[in-house]
Amino acid sequence: MQHPLAQGNPLLRFRDYMDGSRLEACVVSDPAHIAYLAGVQLPYGCSSCLLISRTDAVLLSPSSAGVSATGEVQVLPYEDRTFVREVEPMRSAQQAFAGILARWRGLRRVGLEPACLPAALMDTLRQVLGAPEAVDVGPGLRRQRMVKGDAEVEAIARVAATCDRIFAAVEEGARAGCTELDVYLAALRVVAEKSAGPAVLDGDFVSGPRTAEIGGPPTPRVLRPGDLLIVDVYPRVGGYWADCTRSYVVGEPSTEQAELHALLVEAMEAGERLLEPGRPAAEVYEAVRRVLERAGSRASFPHHAGHGVGVTPSEDPRLVPGSSERLQAGMVVTLEPGLYGPAVGGMRLEDNFLVTDDGATCLSRYPRRLVTLPCD
DSSP states (O other): OOOTTGGGOHHHHHHHHHHHTTOSEEEEOOHHHHHHHHOOOOOTTOOOEEEEESSOEEEEEEGGGOOOOOSSOEEEEEOOOOSSSOOOHHHHHHHHHHHHHGGGTTOSEEEEOTTTSOHHHHHHHHHHHOSOEEEEOHHHHHHHHHBOOHHHHHHHHHHHHHHHHHHHHHHHHOOTTOBHHHHHHHHHHHHHHHOSSOEEEEEEEEEGGGGGGOOOOOOSOBOOTTOEEEEEEEEEETTEEOOEEEEEEESSOOHHHHHHHHHHHHHHHHHHTTOSTTOBHHHHHHHHHHHHGGGGGGOBOOSOSOEEOSSSSSEEEEOOTTOOOBOOTTBEEEEOOEEEETTTEEEEOBEEEEEETTEEEEOOOSOOSOEEEOOO
8 A cells, every 4th residue: 555645755766665565675786766755965975775675764875975864764874084094984884784774684585676786785685684685676776766756856947947047148248259168057047046955957058060969068160151050958956866968059040950959849849738747758759759850961860759757857757769668647847849960050949847647747938949149
């Protein structure tokens, strides 16, 4: 039976999954799943895991991360560095890990993420617990993450609003003579100034001939009249991401640029009409592709039509050909039509949507238009 509060609580939902899978305890070690279940963003490359039983949850975390306990998750720091003596972080982690596992002696069925658990910690687990039956919980967690609770949707909507502000800042400040790095810095200022709490910005900032390459980091390349500019931003604010894209042109767009961008808008609308529970993800992709193939030989559509967002900027479900996934109420997905050709360059449009029982709700507010930037 589902816990009455489980629908909007990732950890309670996961305990329901544990009960259904007859798991007495779990060791979660994928950083995305730790962030999802514990609400903690850990430093890149550290050895951490979240140990979950039916009654408690303990996060093994390096002391330098400074992670604090939450109402649901205890924190057990291990010493990974000091200023007074040499420390072996993995040995410290193993010792702390063994102390938690000692409570679990005699368990017969345990959930693991073997692809993400460091070998040294796996050795410690075997030494302390022997050889309980191990079940890979990674696929189950990825499936659970696809359907968001209300608090998760609100968090993603706040990040989508940050994307809207980024696009407005680019429209206001970018012009011929600016560089891709200038555009990136304008976006970064929005994230730094407007986000309440820790934030990260990643994305594609490509202009001119680089737009035909779909994406890439910003460079010192200078924007010139007639250039296209793709700004694909995926900020993280707090623990959640959004992923949105707008395309710009320096000066008035050519007839061909305007025609191709109109196809992007039409393709997004075609996909949006199909964002409903039970709809195969592959059908959404096909609806987007059918519109974009009208570009003919001028430009191609070489990538997915969208993907989920959440505690990572790109996750399941994937709107790709051949997908076996069906949409569900509570999923938050992007639609991402794009057209690229060596002669015309590239353009992309991307918004974030919540799938509901009544269809799609768009979380992005910035107008779907080819934005013109001044030439002077």
